[in-house]
Amino acid sequence: xxxxxxxxxxxxxxxxxxxxxxxxxxxxxxxxxxxxxxxxxxxxxxxxxxxxxxxxxxxxxxxxxxxxxxxxxxxxxxxxxxxxxxxxxxxxxxxxxxxxxxxxxxxxxxxxxxxxxxxxxxxxxxxxxxxxxxxxxxxxxxxxxxxxxxxxxxxxxxxxxxxxxxxxxxxxxxxxxxxxxxxxxxxxxxxxxxxxxxxxxxxxxxxxxxxxxxxxxxxxxxxxxxxxxxxxxxxxxxxxxxxxxxxxxxxxxxxxxxxxxxxxxxxxxxxxxxxxxxxxxxxxxxxxxxxxxxxxxxxxxxxxxxxxxxxxxxxxxxxxxxxxxxxxxxxxxxxxxxxxxxxxxxxxxxxxxxxxxxxxxxxxxxxxxxxxxxxxxxxxxxxxxxxxxxxxxxxxxxxxxxxxxxxxxxxxxx
Amino acid sequence: xxxxxxxxxxxxxxxxxxxxxxxxxxxxxxxxxxxxxxxxxxxxxxxxxxxxxxxxxxxxxxxxxxxxxxxxxxxxxxxxxxxxxxxxxxxxxxxxxxxxxxxxxxxxxxxxxxxxxxxxxxxxxxxx
Numbered sequence: 086x087x088x089x090x091x092x093x094x095x096x097x098x099x100x101x102x103x104x105x106x107x108x109x110x111x112x113x114x115x116x117x118x119x120x121x122x123x124x125x126x127x128x129x130x131x132x133x134x135x136x137x138x139x140x141x142x143x144x145x146x147x148x149x150x151x152x153x154x155x156x157x158x159x160x161x162x163x164x165x166x167x168x169x170x171x172x173x174x175x176x177x178x179x180x181x182x183x184x185x186x187x188x189x190x191x192x193x194x195x196x197x198x199x200x201x202x203x204x205x206x207x208x209x210x211x212x213x214x215x216x217x218x219x220x221x222x223x224x225x226x227x228x229x230x231x232x233x234x235x236x237x238x239x240x241x242x243x244x245x246x247x248x249x250x251x252x253x254x255x256x257x258x259x260x261x262x263x264x265x266x267x268x269x270x271x272x273x274x275x276x277x278x279x280x281x282x283x284x285x286x287x288x289x290x291x292x293x294x295x296x297x298x299x300x301x302x303x304x305x306x307x308x309x310x311x312x313x314x315x316x317x318x319x320x321x322x323x324x325x326x327x328x329x330x331x332x333x334x335x336x337x338x339x340x341x342x343x344x345x346x347x348x349x350x351x352x353x354x355x356x357x358x359x360x361x362x363x364x365x366x367x368x369x370x371x372x373x374x375x376x377x378x379x380x381x382x383x384x385x386x387x388x389x390x391x392x393x394x395x396x397x398x399x400x401x402x403x404x405x406x407x408x409x410x411x412x413x414x415x416x417x418x419x420x421x422x423x424x425x426x427x428x429x430x431x432x433x434x435x436x437x438x439x440x441x442x443x444x445x446x447x448x449x450x451x452x453x454x455x456x457x458x459x460x461x462x463x464x465x466x467x468x469x470x471x472x473x474x475x476x477x478x479x480x481x482x483x484x485x486x487x488x489x490x491x492x493x494x495x496x497x498x499x
Numbered sequence: 500x501x502x503x504x505x506x507x508x509x510x511x512x513x514x515x516x517x518x519x520x521x522x523x524x525x526x527x528x529x530x531x532x533x534x535x536x537x538x539x540x541x542x543x544x545x546x547x548x549x550x551x552x553x554x555x556x557x558x559x560x561x562x563x564x565x566x567x568x569x570x571x572x573x574x575x576x577x578x579x580x581x582x583x584x585x586x587x588x589x590x591x592x593x594x595x596x597x598x599x600x601x602x603x604x605x606x607x608x609x610x611x612x613x614x615x616x617x618x619x620x621x622x623x624x625x626x627x
Contacts, residue, residue, distance in 0.1 A: 164565050210568035259572045266577055267570070345580055347570040352560075444580060492579045 089356045093166045096323050096360070097156060097174065101149050103315055104178070107308040108145025117142025121150070129184040129226035130295070131470030132426060134302045134383035136182060141308050144182050144383055151181035151190065155216055158194070162209040168349030168359065168398035173216035175394025179387035180220070184473040188229070189222030192244040196251020204255075211255050217273035218254040220473040221247070224284055227471065232293055250280050265484035267346035268444070270399045271391075271437040274477010281468030281478075288469060295469025301426055302382035309381040313371045313389040320393075321364025328357030336361060343443035344399035351397055363396030366405065370433060373409070379424040388433025395436070404443035404450065405436045411454020419458075431458045434476030441487055449487065457483045506536070509587055511575025513540050513605060516582035520544045522602070535592070535610020543602040551596050551603065557584035558594030558607070 086094070108117050120143015127138045135144035155174045159166055166174075177185060197215035201208045208215075228234055228243030258276040269275055288295045302309075325332060335358025342348050350359040370392050379385060392400065412435045416428040423429065435457045442450020461479035472478055510527065517525055522542035530537045546554075567589035574586040587607065588594065595606040 165563075169566065206568065207564070210564045212565050213569050255569075258569070262570070262573055263576045266579055267573055268579075343580070346573075347566055349566075488579050495579065 087165055089351070090166050092323060092327060092356060092360075093171065093351075094156070096320060097152070097166070099319060100178075100316055101152055103319070104145050104149045104152070104312070107312060107315075108142040108149070111145075111306055111308045112140045112142030114142075116140060117146045120144065121146040125186050125188045126230050127226070128230045129186065129189055129223035129473070130231075131223070131297060131465050131473065131475055132183060132299045132301060132384055134183050134300050136305070136309065136383040137300055137302045141306055145308070147186055148178045148181035150187055151185055152178045154187060154190075158212065158216065162207075162212050164209050164212050167351040169213055169347060170216070171351070171359070171363075172391075172394040172398035173213060176391045177216060177219060179390030179394075180473050182383035182387050182390075184387075185219050185222045186226070189225035189243070189247065190219040192225055192247030193218050193221050193251035193254070195244075196248040197254055199248065200252045200255050203252075214255045214258055214273070215251070217271075217474075218251055218258075218277065220273055220277040220477075221250050221254075221280065221284075221471065223471045223473060224250055224281075227288070227295075246284075250284065253280060261481060262346070264488075265481055266488050268440045268488055269437050269477065269481040269484035270344070270346060270395055270439060271434075271474050271477025271480060272346065274437065274472065274474025275481025277472040277474055278464065278468050278478025278481070281472040284471055285467070285469035295471070297465050297470050299426055301380070301384070303380055305381040309386060310375075312381075312386060313367050313393060316390075316393060317364040317367030317371065319364075320360045320367070324357040324360030324362075324364065327360070328355060331355070331357065332361055339401045340403045342399075342401070343440050344401065344404045345440040345444055346399065348399045348440075349397070350399075350401075359397040362401055363393050365402060366396040366400060367393040369402065373432070374429070377423045377429075379429045384426065385429055385433065388430055392433055392436055395439075400436050400439045401443075404439035407442040407447035407450030408435050408438050408454040408457075410447075411435070411451040411456075412458050414451070415455040415458040427462050428458065431461050431476065434474075435461070435480065437477050437480035438484055441484060445487075445491065449491075453483055453487055456486070502536075505590075506538075508572070508575040509538060509590065509607065509609075512577075512582055512587050513538070513584070513607070515575065515577065516584055517542050517544070517603075517605070519582055520546070524602075532610070535608065538607040538609070540605045540607075541599060541602060543600075545598075545601055546603050551598065554584055554596045554605070555594070558588045558591070558596065558605070560585055560588035563589045 120139025124135050124139040124147050155177045159170050194215045201211045225243040225247035229239045261276045262272050285295050335354045338354040339362050412432045421428050435454050438453040441453045464479040465475045522544040524543045526541045528539040571590050591607050593608045597604050
């Protein structure tokens with residue numbers, strides 16, 4: 086383990102303890118474990134708030150287990166923990182509150198392992214596909230929990246199909262990356278959405294119901310409200326303590342970056358810089374949620390944790406604020422509520438487009454945020470909610486549109 | 500990635516970087532050795548020392564197999580953003596960046612250490 090990885094593993098360990106403590110303090114140990122077990126056989130398609138399915142304790146327990154498994158995968162494959170792995174781990178933690186479970190993630194990872202074997206490469210080369218690729222977990226849950234195959238048959242079908250979609254992730258992911266040229270941070274969201282179109286197509290052709298249903302916790306507890314602010318303070322202090330004299334220098338370095346994939350702030354601005362940036366983003370986004378009175382539930386905590394994780398891998402205040410503004414203005418202009426599920430999730434996840442603002446300026450960023458809200462409200466239905474990173478899917482389409490136009494203008498400018 | 504595609508990605512990304520400074524000359528030399536490959540790119544653009552240093556840092560970044568395999572595939576495919584040498588750095592064995600006459604020479608080693616790149620330089624005006 087490299088020297089700079091130690092504080093990151095410590096902070097991740099502390100985060101898992103905070104998660105478990107808050108969950109168990111809320112619901113008790115036994116109830117949390119029972120909730121966790123209940124979640125394993127529950128549908129995972131968008132939007133299923135696990136804090137309602139398994140209670141706060143069960144959902145937090147599920148998130149803790151998923152985080153531990155992710156860290157184990159990173160450590161055992163010999164990959165360093167840094168920007169992309171931090172982003173992936175917090176994304177997994179967040180989405181384990183509304184869709185990902187160890188049960189539905191396993192076959193996806195196995196599919197990526199098979200792809201690596203076939204390509205003759207070590208698994209560590211493909212680990213990011215495996216970690217982010219768990220976005221397609223609901224495909225597995227669909228067979229286990231939704232179509233009534235039941236027990237063993239459901240597991241066999243789910244694990245079979247899950248392995249197949251996992252197998253395709255690396256091949257498709259690389260092509261999708263070239264489409265938007267790294268301006269959509271959740272590239273696997275676009276990839277999973279693309280694969281999801283085919284999966285949902287087959288489901289629909291077989292007369293299976295893939296309509297979107299929303300299970301949304303409107304009565305979040307104090308544990309929900311405290312989670313991300315606590316993480317943010319923890320990471321912020323960690324960064325300040327590690328390098329108290331270089332806070333501004335590091336932040337300046339990060340703010341100069343466009344954030345385009347791959348922008349590893351642990352590499353470019355030190356561990357301390359990345360930690361402070363994560364903390365700042367977490368506090369700002371949580372502050373906005375509190376200000377508008379949004380629900381701190383499974384899906385929104387997922388959004389906050391993803392934003393927080395990508396504070397080490399592409400997002401910072403300069404490139405996210407214009408995106409935020411675009412989503413808020415679009416929400417108000419179309420007469421929607423700022424705290425309704427669609428707009429609040431779009432607010433948090435639209436920052437997948439942060440590199441557009443970082444590279445081409447706040448006006449482009451604002452426009453991208455605006456267009457994103459329009460797109461994301463439609464795109465979940467296309468893939469039947471089997472791609473948990475629906476905002477990554479819509480963001481990828483939006484980024485591709487912007488990149489195509491910018492490229493055309495650039496190529497034809499005299 | 501197959502060798503041909505791999506080389507094309509590297510060539511395109513490093514050419515993209517060099518051409519951003521709009522040199523009037525660029526020479527690319529590619530040599531396949533039995534145990535590796537050497538790529539030399541020479542231009543007639545004088546770069547300040549701090550740029551040369553940042554090029555060295557980007558091209559000699561630590562091994563990141565997870566980044567090389569995934570994001571390294573973007574090398575040479577960018578049409579909108581700036582060229583990024585770190586995409587190459589994750590994928591090669593070693594790189595040297597040196598000042599040559601009135602230009603810059605970038606040596607990329609992808610396996611072989613035996614190749615002597617000193618024989619390559621921008622042809623003089625008379626030879627052109």
